[in-house]
Amino acid sequence: xxxxxxxxxxxxxxxxxARAKDQNSQFIAGGTNLLDLMKRGVMNPERLIDxxxxxxxxxxxxxxxxxxxxxxxxxxVADDKQxxxxxxxxxxxxxxxxxxxxxxxxxxGGNMLQRTRCxxxxxxxxxxxxxxxxxxxxxxxxYNRMHAIFGFSDKCIAVHPSDMSVALVxxxxxxxxxxxxxxxRIPFAxxxxxxxxxxxxxxxxxxxxxxxxxxxxxxxxxxNVHYLKVRERASxxxxxxSVAAALQLExxxxxxxxxxxxxxxxxxxxxTEAEKSLVGKPATEATFQAAAAIAMQGAKAFKHNAYKLxxxxxxxxxxxxNATNVA
Amino acid sequence: xxxxxSDSKPENPKCGHDAARRQFLKQSSxxxxxxxxxxxxxxxxxxxxxxxxxxxxxxVGLKLAVNGKSYKLSVEPRxxxxxxxxxxxxxxxxxxxxxxxxxxxxxxxxxxxRVNSCLALAVMQDGREITTIEGxxxxxxxxxxxxxxxKHDGFQCxxxxxxxxxxxxxxxxxGKADSEGEIREFMSGNICRCGAYPxxxxxxxxxxxxxxKV
Ligand SMILES: Cc1cc2nc3c(=O)[nH]c(=O)nc-3n(C[C@H](O)[C@H](O)[C@H](O)COP(=O)(O)OP(=O)(O)OC[C@H]3O[C@@H](n4cnc5c(N)ncnc54)[C@H](O)[C@@H]3O)c2cc1C
Ligand code: SF4
Ligand code: FES
Ligand code: FES
Numbered sequence: 001x002x003x004x005x006x007x008x009x010x011x012x013x014x015x016x017x018a019r020a021k022d023q024n025s026q027f028i029a030g031g032t033n034l035l036d037l038m039k040r041g042v043m044n045p046e047r048l049i050d051x052x053x054x055x056x057x058x059x060x061x062x063x064x065x066x067x068x069x070x071x072x073x074x075x076x077v078a079d080d081k082q083x084x085x086x087x088x089x090x091x092x093x094x095x096x097x098x099x100x101x102x103x104x105x106x107x108x109g110g111n112m113l114q115r116t117r118c119x120x121x122x123x124x125x126x127x128x129x130x131x132x133x134x135x136x137x138x139x140x141x142x143y144n145r146m147h148a149i150f151g152f153s154d155k156c157i158a159v160h161p162s163d164m165s166v167a168l169v170x171x172x173x174x175x176x177x178x179x180x181x182x183x184x185r186i187p188f189a190x191x192x193x194x195x196x197x198x199x200x201x202x203x204x205x206x207x208x209x210x211x212x213x214x215x216x217x218x219x220x221x222x223x224n225v226h227y228l229k230v231r232e233r234a235s236x237x238x239x240x241x242s243v244a245a246a247l248q249l250e251x252x253x254x255x256x257x258x259x260x261x262x263x264x265x266x267x268x269x270x271x272t273e274a275e276k277s278l279v280g281k282p283a284t285e286a287t288f289q290a291a292a293a294i295a296m297q298g299a300k301a302f303k304h305n306a307y308k309l310x311x312x313x314x315x316x317x318x319x320x321x322n323a324t325n326v327a
Numbered sequence: 328x329x330x331x332x333s334d335s336k337p338e339n340p341k342c343g344h345d346a347a348r349r350q351f352l353k354q355s356s357x358x359x360x361x362x363x364x365x366x367x368x369x370x371x372x373x374x375x376x377x378x379x380x381x382x383x384x385x386x387v388g389l390k391l392a393v394n395g396k397s398y399k400l401s402v403e404p405r406x407x408x409x410x411x412x413x414x415x416x417x418x419x420x421x422x423x424x425x426x427x428x429x430x431x432x433x434x435x436x437x438x439x440x441r442v443n444s445c446l447a448l449a450v451m452q453d454g455r456e457i458t459t460i461e462g463x464x465x466x467x468x469x470x471x472x473x474x475x476x477x478k479h480d481g482f483q484c485x486x487x488x489x490x491x492x493x494x495x496x497x498x499x500x501x502g503k504a505d506s507e508g509e510i511r512e513f514m515s516g517n518i519c520r521c522g523a524y525p526x527x528x529x530x531x532x533x534x535x536x537x538x539x540k541v
Contacts, residue, residue, distance in 0.1 A: 001405045002405070003403065003404075003405055004404055004405060005380070005404065006380070006387060006404035006448075006450055007380045008380075008450075028448075028451070031446060031447065031448060031451065032428055032443075032446045035407070035446050035447075035448065036427055036428060036446060039426065039427065040427075048404065048448075050450075050451055052451060075440075079501075098516075099428075099431065099443075099515060099516020099517075100441065100494070100497070100498070100501070100503070100513050100514075100515075100516050101428075101431060101434055101441050101442050101443045101494065101516045102428055102442075102443060102446075102516065104440040104441060104442050105442050105443070105446065105447065236515040236516060
């Protein structure tokens with residue numbers, strides 16, 4: 001790992017100032033993604049601003065909304081009794097990510113800002129527009145098994161790796177941000193961006209902006225939810241495809257529905273049209289199949305990830321079945 | 328291993344660097360001097376940054392309690408907790424496997440929580456309590472989990488074992504050892520290349536149902 005400076009401000013404002021003044025600095029929270037990338041030479045910040053002790057780790061529930069501080073640990077949130085009861089989809093997605101040791105270090109803010117696991121991004125000997133703008137995309141013509149089927153550009157076909165984020169986009173979360181120009185709220189669906197001509201920019205955050213919390217409305221999705229993660233091993237691997245499914249049922253008729261996918265795009269992929277198709281219908285396999293077909297419209301595969309065109313709809317149907325106990 | 332560290336005392340151990348790193352530091356001493364003007368602390372005050380600050384190549388003061396002993400240390404910001412434990416404190420029970428958070432060999436407890444020490448910066452642990460495999464036994468009495476691993480042949484080569492045991496203890500304390508499935512899921516951050524998993528699960532189940540305090 002390259003040498004770097006280390007500072008540990010005690011107030012959010014000092015952290016924001018430090019970051020805004022220095023392009024070559026990075027916030028560090030749990031460090032489980034940043035240190036990994038620094039050890040491999042993928043990221044080489046000259047200064048780390050330790051935000052892990054900022055007083056931003058509270059988990060509060062007020063007026064049917066959870067406000068989760070960005071420094072709350074993944075494990076803490078996943079184990080919280082109220083989260084388990086009211087936001088079970090979020091708990092499931094958190095527990096599907098990484099290992100128990102990593103979840104004890106990983107923070108909510110850091111999890112949503114973790115960088116892609118594209119192997120070309122990780123290997124500094126290979127071209128990658130995200131790591132080194134203009135160098136080309138190794139995955140486009142390369143071994144693109146893990147890569148996107150929605151929303152990619154010819155500059156980058158990487159996927160966003162966070163499991164938690166798939167649940168948060170489905171649950172209509174809002175990200176609370178403080179920056180040099182003040183505070184703002186970002187709907188979760190607008191936090192991550194598609195690659196376009198600027199794959200080096202993962203999110204809509206500006207330099208110096210600090211995520212302070214995420215707000216998640218309770219909503220009616222407490223019973224019929226499922227986070228399905230398809231991965232190469234039984235546990236502890238990134239998703240090839242994942243699905244967050246949440247339904248509100250009344251007499252087996254779907255009153256409200258949320259669907260999102262992971263492992264298919266540069267951002268957690270909300271399936272709005274498929275959601276609409278579910279509402280008013282009975283919770284049956286036929287309904288789920290129809291929604292899955294709608295969800296996959298516009299999907300396009302590369303040489304090595306065509307399996308995702310089949311795995312995707314199957315995973316959607318299975319997640320909905322698991323959420324509703326339809327056999 | 329470095330030659331100048333043989334006289335290190337727990338209270339004030341010198342830092343263990345290999346010869347190459349020492350050479351590197353010597354060469355960079357000029358850079359260091361430059362980096363110190365106008366002085367990081369002054370800079371910090373001017374910029375209203377508070378507390379800890381370290382310039383390049385400078386060491387940061389650090390207090391840690393490791394296995395019940397207090398240490399006052401000084402480390403480069405880039406030193407991981409794993410390297411600090413192994414190279415400066417000579418607690419080599421904690422193993423380095425992948426060094427990237429993937430295998431669990433480096434699992435230790437920080438303030439009672441199990442973490443991968445290879446992905447934790449030592450400076451970020453300032454003021455915390457660390458327990459390593461060396462701190463589990465009470466004197467000559469092995470920890471119940473250590474006994475159970477021996478009894479159930481929970482290891483073959485033994486390389487992953489310290490991390491497995493630290494995780495296994497945490498797994499029970501976290502209340503995540505109620506079924507075989509749960510144990511497997513919550514032990515999945517610890518990889519064993521010898522495939523000792525069934526015996527590890529048996530050891531954990533015995534300790535979990537044995538009623539001993541872990
Ligand atoms: C072996 C392994 C397996 C994994 N498996 C999975 C998996 O299956 N699913 C999954 O979802 N994840 C997985 N992860 C990723 C892990 O969940 C992330 O590394 C972790 O969540 C990142 O959180 P952190 O606090 O450690 O972030 P850090 O590494 O500290 O930070 C990550 C990035 O976010 C920025 N940042 C952090 N907090 C803030 C903030 N509040 N405001 C602004 N910027 C901020 C940092 O500057 C940095 O750029 C895995 C990781 C490893 C090492
Ligand atoms: S897909 Fe994106 S991250 Fe991967 S090599 Fe191409 S540009 Fe880089
Ligand atoms: S050495 Fe830390 S997880 Fe492998
Ligand atoms: S016993 Fe050999 S690696 Fe686990």
